[in-house]
Amino acid sequence: MIELENVGYSYGGGELLSDVSVCLSPGSFHFLTGPSGAGKTTLMKLCYGALRPTSGQVRAFDADMAGLDRDAMALLRRRIGVVHQDCRFLDHLSLTDNVALPLIVSGHDMAQERENLDELMNWVGLSQRAGALPPELSGGERQRAALARAVILSPDMVLADEPTGNVDWEMSQRLLQLLIELNRMGKTVLIASHDLALIRAAKSQVQARVLRIANRQLQLAGADL
Amino acid sequence: MSRRTIRAFVLGDAQADRMVPPTGITARLTLFAAAAMAFLAVFALALSLASGRLADRWSEELARAATLRINAPPDQRAAQTEAALAVLNQTEGVASARALREQEQAALLAPWFGTELPLDTLPVPQLIEVIADDPPYDLAGLRLRLSAEVPGAVLDDHARWRRPLVDAARSLRRLGWISMLLIGGATAAMITLAANAALAANAQVIEVLRLVGARDRYIAQAFVRRFTLRALIGAGVGMALGMIGVALLPAASDEGGFLTGLGFRGAGWLLPLLIPLAAAGVAFLATLTAARRRLGDLS
Ligand SMILES: Nc1ncnc2c1ncn2[C@@H]1O[C@H](COP(=O)(O)OP(=O)(O)OP(=O)(O)O)[C@@H](O)[C@H]1O
Ligand SMILES: [Mg+2]
Numbered sequence: 102m103i104e105l106e107n108v109g110y111s112y113g114g115g116e117l118l119s120d121v122s123v124c125l126s127p128g129s130f131h132f133l134t135g136p137s138g139a140g141k142t143t144l145m146k147l148c149y150g151a152l153r154p155t156s157g158q159v160r161a162f163d164a165d166m167a168g169l170d171r172d173a174m175a176l177l178r179r180r181i182g183v184v185h186q187d188c189r190f191l192d193h194l195s196l197t198d199n200v201a202l203p204l205i206v207s208g209h210d211m212a213q214e215r216e217n218l219d220e221l222m223n224w225v226g227l228s229q230r231a232g233a234l235p236p237e238l239s240g241g242e243r244q245r246a247a248l249a250r251a252v253i254l255s256p257d258m259v260l261a262d263e264p265t266g267n268v269d270w271e272m273s274q275r276l277l278q279l280l281i282e283l284n285r286m287g288k289t290v291l292i293a294s295h296d297l298a299l300i301r302a303a304k305s306q307v308q309a310r311v312l313r314i315a316n317r318q319l320q321l322a323g324a325d326l
Numbered sequence: 327m328s329r330r331t332i333r334a335f336v337l338g339d340a341q342a343d344r345m346v347p348p349t350g351i352t353a354r355l356t357l358f359a360a361a362a363m364a365f366l367a368v369f370a371l372a373l374s375l376a377s378g379r380l381a382d383r384w385s386e387e388l389a390r391a392a393t394l395r396i397n398a399p400p401d402q403r404a405a406q407t408e409a410a411l412a413v414l415n416q417t418e419g420v421a422s423a424r425a426l427r428e429q430e431q432a433a434l435l436a437p438w439f440g441t442e443l444p445l446d447t448l449p450v451p452q453l454i455e456v457i458a459d460d461p462p463y464d465l466a467g468l469r470l471r472l473s474a475e476v477p478g479a480v481l482d483d484h485a486r487w488r489r490p491l492v493d494a495a496r497s498l499r500r501l502g503w504i505s506m507l508l509i510g511g512a513t514a515a516m517i518t519l520a521a522n523a524a525l526a527a528n529a530q531v532i533e534v535l536r537l538v539g540a541r542d543r544y545i546a547q548a549f550v551r552r553f554t555l556r557a558l559i560g561a562g563v564g565m566a567l568g569m570i571g572v573a574l575l576p577a578a579s580d581e582g583g584f585l586t587g588l589g590f591r592g593a594g595w596l597l598p599l600l601i602p603l604a605a606a607g608v609a610f611l612a613t614l615t616a617a618r619r620r621l622g623d624l625s
Contacts, residue, residue, distance in 0.1 A: 149537075151537065171541070171542055171621075172541050172542070172543075175536070175539050175540060175541040175542075176539070178536075178537065178538065178539040179539035183537065185537070189533075189534045189537060190534070191345070191347075191531055191534055193347040194344065194345075198344070202345075202534075202535075202538045203538040203539055205345065206345070206535055206538055206539060206540035206541075206544055207539055207540075208544075250538070254539070
């Protein structure tokens, strides 16, 4: 569970978010929309501690993030799976290693996780591409791999930033199905997207709330979506 | 560090190691620089050990031993020697005084005249070895008494010509130690630069590792381990070459004096083995500091 309370975020260029309050309760499904540059990615970064709010408070799993030390922050990130807008892979490692990265850095015994990993690669349909390096992958393959990496530690929460950004409609539907499946498994899901068709498709299958960033504020979008 | 982390550090965590891509040129330069520094360190160590030995030996002799020379006609020699010994034995601060035997005197002269010297036919002065007590005798007072009672006695306390040598040897030893400190400092600076370059080159990698939940310790270890091992291996090679160089120096001999003594003695040969360990320690601390500082700037 992540809670933002009167969160403001400013940088040199001015104020991007002001007085944002939202609660992503356990098991909920949220979309985050808004025009490009509105601050969707910024809001997500505030949620997983890559940015610190300039005002207000971010609480993750009932702990004030501002009070976490660096080790605690690392542990927190293992509970929040993130699909980054630009995927953030390590280009010198194979796709499997990239997907397994959270397992590796948290000291899991890879021999024991092998089966788990294969299953996950299968789930996102990337078994055939396991040995490929990230730069060799298509946009859709990258995004599926990013999703697989986000969920490999079985986090309580998945934050996906434009997970269907550069894939065709069919693939975006497949990715959405993966996220919906995760939500059914009890994970909290937040998807940043400005693909309204995707959001509509999701709303017909899960109870999803749509948040919109407009004029530095976060609003709950109406029934038109 | 727990035993597990030490184990992981030494044996290496194969998984963790692959997370950071290899840095070819930095690695080779670090190896080379560590080797060069260790090579120099061996010579600095040899220099300070040798000059230390020399300073100790000379100052020991300087502090304690003196020679009394009796220049007297053969018929008075025995009497004057007796008289001198009597004076010395009464003097406070003299631990012992002993007239050298004929064979001993012959041995002293052997390097110049060979062993066949018929000493008894030559007007060789009698030598008396004087060992000082602590506190030592009053030199001026002893000279005064000797000149009054033993006309042929000349007291040579070695100090006149040995003191500057002892000072020189001590400064050499000091220089050796300073050189080693400087070599250590330069190694630290060099490793810090290399580690910072590697950290900067891998900024993206580090950021991704942080994002997927890696702790600082885990990330730092990948770098620390690399640079520590490089410094250890590089310095090991440099030390081996340096020791070969020292071993090839001419053996110590009395004729060669200081220059030929410029090596290691006995257990001293084990001391250079500490150089790679010291280099590894320096690299460990330098990289850890650099990594901590760099990681602290990240979210
Ligand atoms: N620390 C910062 N320094 C400079 N600019 C920043 C900073 N943080 C955010 N911005 C700017 O704020 C704006 C919002 O960025 P953000 O990535 O959050 O938008 P977004 O809603 O995710 O856009 P998109 O839909 O294109 O991904 C951008 O113009 C970005 O350059
Ligand atoms: Mg964005």
